[in-house]
Amino acid sequence: MKIFTIESGFFSTDGGAMFGVMSRKVWSSKYPVDQENRCPLAMRCLLVDYGERKVLFDTGVGLKPVGMSYYRFHDLTDIEKALEAHGYRAEDITDVVLSHLHFDHCGGCTKFLSDGRMVMTFPNARHWTTVGQWENSLHPKFWESDAYLKENMQAVQEAGRLQLLRAEDEPAQGFELFPGLRLRIVQGHTFDQLVSFIETDQGNWVFSGDVIPMCMHITQGCIAAIDNCALAAAEEKVRILHEAYQTGSRLLFYHDARTAAADLKRMNGHISAAISYPATAQI
Secondary structure (H helix, E strand, O other), rough: EEEEEEEEEEEEEEHHHOOOOOHHHOOOOOOOOOOEEEEEEEEEEEEEOOOOOEEEEEOOOOOOOOOOOOHHEEOOOOOHHHHOOOOOOOOOOOOEOOOOOOHHHHHEEEEEOOOOOEEEEOOEEEEEEEEEHHHHOOOOOOOHHOOOOOOOHHHHHHHEEEEEEEEOOOOOEEEEEEEEEEEEEEEEOOOOOEEEEEEEOOOOEEEEOOOOOOOHHHOOOOOOOOOOHHHHHHHHHHHHHHHHHHEEEEEEOOOOOOOEEEEEEEEEOOEEEEEEOOOOOOO
């Protein structure tokens, strides 16, 4: 079994958008920010090779032109070449689990060929998301409409490789795709996100996407201002943190440019980071 992260690129956005009601005086002492109040964000994907199943968790913004100069995307990685550096081809990927369908999490699912055609990046993979998130991507609420780009998933849907999970069908312990991978549906940041509970012979992991995007967001009151529903985001985050602690899982951070992951501890009923692992450390 192999497991490794892929740093698919970086961008930046307003610190207040990421840390919400938490005072800048508090968060800026722990996370970098520039004079424009902008914070650097990573797009950290994960590959887990179970043997027969090779699973990629999120795909970054990809290399298709997306405009959106506000975000200042830079150092974008060709995810196919990143996989090749580890001995894998895009055709080897059997499953792509998408935490949600915002452009910075699923853009790498498709690509343009030289003749202008758009095709799947991972042609043999089933792409997992939820009915609620798929429908929201097609008909988003106005405040979230700029987070979805039709071209990111169109070729996947047309190829019949989109696998939709329905919230009302979720078992008590989540959807088990196969032994070692369990998915939970979570609310808050957007509708019907997927949080992945991963069991490997190298330990247990939780890939939470934007439910807990950065190490600072382990703090219960640290909720991004861009979350759809702050109360749901806070409550769901606590639920996921306690389950991650109970299963002895390491938490991976998708957007934290400074910290890649953290082990968890519980004190007085609250979960916090026990040991954190810098972004420079390969998982």
